[in-house]
Amino acid sequence: MSEPREKLLExxxxxxxxxxxxKRFVAxxxxxxxxxxxxxxxxxxxxxxxxxxxGRAIIRINETSGGEVLFEGKKINGKISRELDREVIRxxxxxxxxxxxxxxxxxxxxxxISEGLYNLKNYGSEAxxxxxxxxxxxxxxxxxxxxxxxxxxxxxxxxQRIGIARALVMRPKLIIxxxxxxxxxxxxxxxxxxxxxRLRREYGLTYLFIAHDLSIMHFITDRLAVIHKGRIVELAExxxxxxxxxxxxxxxxxxxxxxxxxxxxxxxxxxVYDPSCHHYETDPPRWTEVExxxxxxxxxxxxxxxxxxxxxxxxxxx
Numbered sequence: 001m002s003e004p005r006e007k008l009l010e011x012x013x014x015x016x017x018x019x020x021x022x023k024r025f026v027a028x029x030x031x032x033x034x035x036x037x038x039x040x041x042x043x044x045x046x047x048x049x050x051x052x053x054x055g056r057a058i059i060r061i062n063e064t065s066g067g068e069v070l071f072e073g074k075k076i077n078g079k080i081s082r083e084l085d086r087e088v089i090r091x092x093x094x095x096x097x098x099x100x101x102x103x104x105x106x107x108x109x110x111x112x113i114s115e116g117l118y119n120l121k122n123y124g125s126e127a128x129x130x131x132x133x134x135x136x137x138x139x140x141x142x143x144x145x146x147x148x149x150x151x152x153x154x155x156x157x158x159x160q161r162i163g164i165a166r167a168l169v170m171r172p173k174l175i176i177x178x179x180x181x182x183x184x185x186x187x188x189x190x191x192x193x194x195x196x197x198r199l200r201r202e203y204g205l206t207y208l209f210i211a212h213d214l215s216i217m218h219f220i221t222d223r224l225a226v227i228h229k230g231r232i233v234e235l236a237e238x239x240x241x242x243x244x245x246x247x248x249x250x251x252x253x254x255x256x257x258x259x260x261x262x263x264x265x266x267x268x269x270x271x272v273y274d275p276s277c278h279h280y281e282t283d284p285p286r287w288t289e290v291e292x293x294x295x296x297x298x299x300x301x302x303x304x305x306x307x308x309x310x311x312x313x314x315x316x317x318x
Contacts (some may be wrong), residue, residue: 005036008072008174008206015066016050016057027053029066029230031312032287035174040200040207040219044214046078050230051210053099055176058208059094061083071174081280092121093167097179099159103151109162110147113137116170136165139202140195157188161195161239168199176208181216193220214257218242226250226274229259232287236294244313246296249273278302 002041016028027048035041045049056062057077058069069077076088093116097103103112113133123129134144140161151159160180167175177196181189197220199205209221217224219236225235226249234247245251252273259265278285283299290296290306298306 001084007034007041008037009208010070011054011058011067011279013067014054014057014064014069014285016053016062017065020129024050027230028057030287031227031230031231033225033233033235035206036175036207037206038200038204039222039308040209040220042217043208043227044212044217045208045223046212046228049227050128051180051212051227053230054227055178055208056211056272057152059092059176060088086120090122090170091114091173092176093170093174094176094178095160095163095167098158098183099163100183103159103273104208105151108147108188109137109151111167112151112162113166115149116166122170126218132169134163134199136169137278139168139199140165141191155191156184160192164192164195164199171203172205172300174206174208176210179212180209182211182213194207196220214253229296233297234295240294246290246294246309247298248277261315 005205009030010012011033011219014031018025018027019188031050032085033041034140039049045051045296053062053226058065060076064077067077068075071088071092074084076084080088110130110133113136114129117129123132130147133147137144137146142158142161146154146158146162151162159262160183164180176201181192181198185191193216198209200207209217211217221238223236224238224241225232226241226247227233228249234241234245241250243255245254246306254271255271279301280299282300285297285299285302288296288298288303290298290303291310295311296303296306
């Protein structure tokens with residue numbers, strides 16, 4: 001038997017709200033998932049679905065309205081001690097979506113990368129700090145001499161590499177990558193994805209990878225959660241989700257992935273998700289594990305249908 005995987009992050013019944021009274025808006029509603037040490041966990045959905053809000057709630061940028069976020073078994077949302085807050089900053093870092101907006105234009109690269117080190121006094125001497133910065137730049141494929149330059153002197157791909165180096169110097173255990181390649185040219189995207197994969201192997205990193213492009217998720221993630229209007233509707237190993245999607249919204253997303261073969265692209269059937277296909281008035285949905293590691297948001301009738309689909313798709317054992 002394989003050893004049980006170690007849970008690094010646990011999200012339980014997470015709820016995030018914005019505004020008050022009549023202007024109150026529920027951005028994330030009753031979200032549950034675990035991230036295991038060493039894996040790349042994906043969160044995919046349309047713009048405005050709440051995936052970035054979840055990432056920002058984990059790293060304590062957004063306040064949570066309910067539920068729990070546990071990191072290495074410790075609750076890190078809500079009011080926490082100063083020591084635990086520093087531990088969260090050290091162990092969880094974020095790579096932001098826009099490399100143009102996420103770097104301080106008035107600061108040199110050396111200061112940008114060193115900011116976390118300065119805040120936590122996470123170095124011995126100035127020489128050691130400069131050595132850490134130089135090593136981080138080399139790790140992301142940039143020259144140490146670039147430390148004396150300003151962000152406007154770099155291309156979009158180089159700026160995103162600086163953002164990755166800024167996260168890397170803290171030696172975090174978890175990196176939240178919030179659409180890290182969506183603002184980059186197509187020719188640069190594969191380079192950044194390969195860089196993130198290499199850094200994961202070299203440093204034993206764990207990623208929460210947020211994106212709206214399913215083809216990228218297929219390439220980089222181990223497990224994948226699909227989110228729609230603030231609720232996760234399906235979660236499974238990436239290959240299983242692509243091979244046997246259950247929820248109608250997941251199927252609609254997968255049907256929209258472009259195909260490189262023009263003939264197949266013309267023949268494919270584009271599915272449109274219609275929420276009225278669910279009958280939740282009398283039997284509301286709940287988060288259910290329909291097979292080991294495969295979760296879906298479904299009511300009793302849908303759950304039975306999904307289990308039947310799984311049984312029919314399973315190969316017969318002789």
